[in-house]
Amino acid sequence: MLTPLALIVVLLAALLAVWAAVFAVQDRAVVLRQLWGAAVVEGVLAVQAVVAIVVVLRGAEVAELATFWGYVACSLIILPLAAAWAFAERTRWSSVVLLVASLTIAFMQWRLLQVWGAQ
Amino acid sequence: MNVQPVPTPSTATGPGRVLVAVYAVFALAATGRAGFQLVSNWHQAPLAYGLSALAAVIYIVATLALARGRHRLATVAVSIELVGVLVVGAFSLADPAAFPRATVWSAFGQGYGFVPLVLPVLGLLWLRRTKPPRTPTPDPAS
Numbered sequence: 001m002l003t004p005l006a007l008i009v010v011l012l013a014a015l016l017a018v019w020a021a022v023f024a025v026q027d028r029a030v031v032l033r034q035l036w037g038a039a040v041v042e043g044v045l046a047v048q049a050v051v052a053i054v055v056v057l058r059g060a061e062v063a064e065l066a067t068f069w070g071y072v073a074c075s076l077i078i079l080p081l082a083a084a085w086a087f088a089e090r091t092r093w094s095s096v097v098l099l100v101a102s103l104t105i106a107f108m109q110w111r112l113l114q115v116w117g118a119q
Numbered sequence: 120m121n122v123q124p125v126p127t128p129s130t131a132t133g134p135g136r137v138l139v140a141v142y143a144v145f146a147l148a149a150t151g152r153a154g155f156q157l158v159s160n161w162h163q164a165p166l167a168y169g170l171s172a173l174a175a176v177i178y179i180v181a182t183l184a185l186a187r188g189r190h191r192l193a194t195v196a197v198s199i200e201l202v203g204v205l206v207v208g209a210f211s212l213a214d215p216a217a218f219p220r221a222t223v224w225s226a227f228g229q230g231y232g233f234v235p236l237v238l239p240v241l242g243l244l245w246l247r248r249t250k251p252p253r254t255p256t257p258d259p260a261s
Binding site for chain 2: 066067070074078081082085089091093094096097100101104
């Protein structure tokens with residue numbers, strides 16, 4: 001259950017990253033439609049967090065539990081911060097921030113699966 | 120919003136936002152890693168874990184200083200960071216036994232895609248570009 005959700009997040013975050021990269025190259029600031037995209041990713045992340053809590057409460061073995069929760073919690077705050085900056089910074093640099101945020105999310109999903117399944 | 124454009128470039132706007140964002144991610148990652156290492160198995164590698172904690176503190180200071188436009192503090196923090204990644208990077212390769220556990224700065228930050236090596240260089244370049252044109256007001260203490 002956790003792996004497919006992580007793959008969905010990685011896919012969506014990668015799409016968002018490409019979208020943000022195109023905007024950065026075109027010297028455009030983040031637009032509201034991209035923030036809706038970020039909201040979708042955030043939604044899947046929230047579902048993933050709930051699933052993770054349920055699965056762990058049911059007694060699943062997690063290789064590095066503390067690190068795992070660290071990644072789950074930190075994943076949730078990154079996109080809202082990038083969105084806040086999209087409003088504050090109306091230049092291409094908000095697109096670069098969204099690009100960095102999306103790549104960070106994707107990277108953290110990969111690490112999440114690692115600490116989940118590490119033997 | 121009626122915010123007037125700032126006459127001197129701030130360290131926290133434009134490209135600076137990207138820098139602050141990446142620094143924030145590293146502050147978070149380094150703090151998480153160091154905190155976990157210190158709590159779980161400090162005795163296994165005190166030097167490496169101590170350096171992890173030091174790196175975490177420096178990333179936090181650099182993030183806050185860049186975000187709040189504290190130019191001099193940011194320059195100090197980023198400079199220490201550059202020296203740290205170079206020294207620890209060199210030592211971790213020359214004497215791997217001294218660093219049995221990885222830190223953010225081991226092997227010049229290889230475990231983090233060499234971002235820890237590139238980040239302070241970009242940071243110093245950015246700080247140079249945003250340097251306030253006027254000399255700071257005289258120190259009231261002197």
